[in-house]
Amino acid sequence: MRRFLLCSLPLSLALALSACGGEEETPEDGTDAAVDAAGEDTEAAAQIVAEGFVAALNAEDAxxxxxLxxxxxxxxxxxxxxxxxxCVTAFPDYAESLPDSESIEIGEITVGTDLDGETEIATVALDHPDQDPGALEVRESDDGEWRATRIPGTTLGGA
Incomplete structure (x- = not known):
């Protein structure tokens, strides 16, 4: 069963990420519903990236x-x-520097923006019972794909 889930992860990830690329219409009544919907899309995309990253760690799939x-x-x-x-050849060394990945769980997701307020950034806490593995910072790239721009255990892991 675990092998099936890990094998289906790339397809599920691709389908879910493509679903997150849509634009929300601005409501005519001036409410912040479009902003809330965009934040929900960002949170969903961040959740997918985080789950994929942790699954890849567990599967040792560099x-x-x-x-991601x-x-x-x-x-x-x-x-x-x-x-x-x-990255692929370096990833096993990186993964060894992290706490036991099978104990890492996806924690709270916080959505904010960059300093200009134009790019949404999601911070995904990674929880571990014995250590603090850190967090993933996820944002949409220029090509429309959601990727982690900062990862636990690294310095200067992104923009």
Whole structure:
């Protein structure tokens, strides 16, 4: 069953992320409903990225994990590994630096914006019973895909 769930993760992730790309219409009555709906979309996308990242950690699937993080976060992973040239080869060393991934759970998701107030950013707390693994910072990239821009255990993991 676990193998089936992990194998179906890429398809589920692709379908869910494509569903999060739609635009909300601005209501005519001047309410903040569109803002709330966008925040909900951001939260849902962040949840999907976080679940995929934790599943990739558990499956030791470096390719899947690296596909969920942006280039800056990938560079942070590479910088933590001696001699690795890319995220996929560096990821096992990075994963070893984290607490037991099977005990990591998705925690609270907080949606905010960048300093300009134009780009929504979701911070996803990762919970562990013995340690604080940190958080993922997730935002929509220029290509419309949601990716983690900062990941636990790294410094300068994104924009």
């Amino acid at each position: 390719e899947a994990a690296c596909a 993080i942006d280039e800056a976060a990938q560079s942070a992973v590479v910088s933590q590994s001696e001699g690795a040239e890319d």
